[in-house]
Amino acid sequence: MTTISSEIFGLTLRTQDIADVPQNDDWLSVGEREVLAGLRFVKRRNDWRLGRWTAKQAIQAFLRITSDTDLSLLEIRAAADGAPEAFIRKNPAGVMISISHAAGRSLCAADAPGTVLGCDIERLEPRGELLAADYFTPEEIEFVREAVPENKVLIPNLIWSAKESVLKALREGLRLDTRDVSIQLDFTVQENGWADWTGRYRRISRDFHGRWRADAHFVYTVTCSNPNKS
Secondary structure, eight states, X not given: OOOOEEEETTEEEEEEEGGGSOSSOTTSOHHXXXXXXXXXXXXXXXXXXXXXXXXXXXXXXXXXXXXXXOGGXXXXXXXXXXXXXXXXXXXXXXXXXXXEEETTEEEEEEEOTTOEEEEEEEEOOOOHHHHHHHHSOHHHHHHHHTOOGGXXXXXXXXXXXXXXXXXXXXXXXXXSXXXXXXEEEOOOOOTTSOEEEEEEEGXXXXXXXXXXXXXXXXXXXXXXXXXXXX
């Protein structure tokens, strides 16, 4: 399985698997341990710990924090809109993050404050026209129907993942209608293994540019823009 440890758009990306997460909770802050204690179901607890562990790896890399730094001093909190926010010793950490997880693997993107940022990971599994019929635009549905056999699994998962990245960048998630987000895909793989995609949120005519890549088991998408960057 491919591990992503790269920089695209000038941001930092990290993936981690459930087996990478320490069995103890010493790396969690006091506040994080309190949140974890309130999660009843094992899968939810495992996913939550995996997401926090991956985020802390990405933040360490982005901020160039040494690996022996006490990770319990770094805390990931949910903002009022549900988006994750990072703090160090209870002060803003000076980094924006987006977290996603699927089937025992997690992805985190980290970038500078002011970034419009969203990322998503999806397991490559048959979804087909049922997913498209409920959540895709008419153009996307047709694109799924016309996919060549080798892309029949990839394309619906990729479109869905790109939509999720846009909705996270908007800090709304699935509170918005996914059919208001339209996705266009480019299959030209660049030297770093990523290809392009574009998205448009129709209700406010806002455009998003993203990158995607896939391995044997997962597809990964990210969108990022920061007006403060040159």
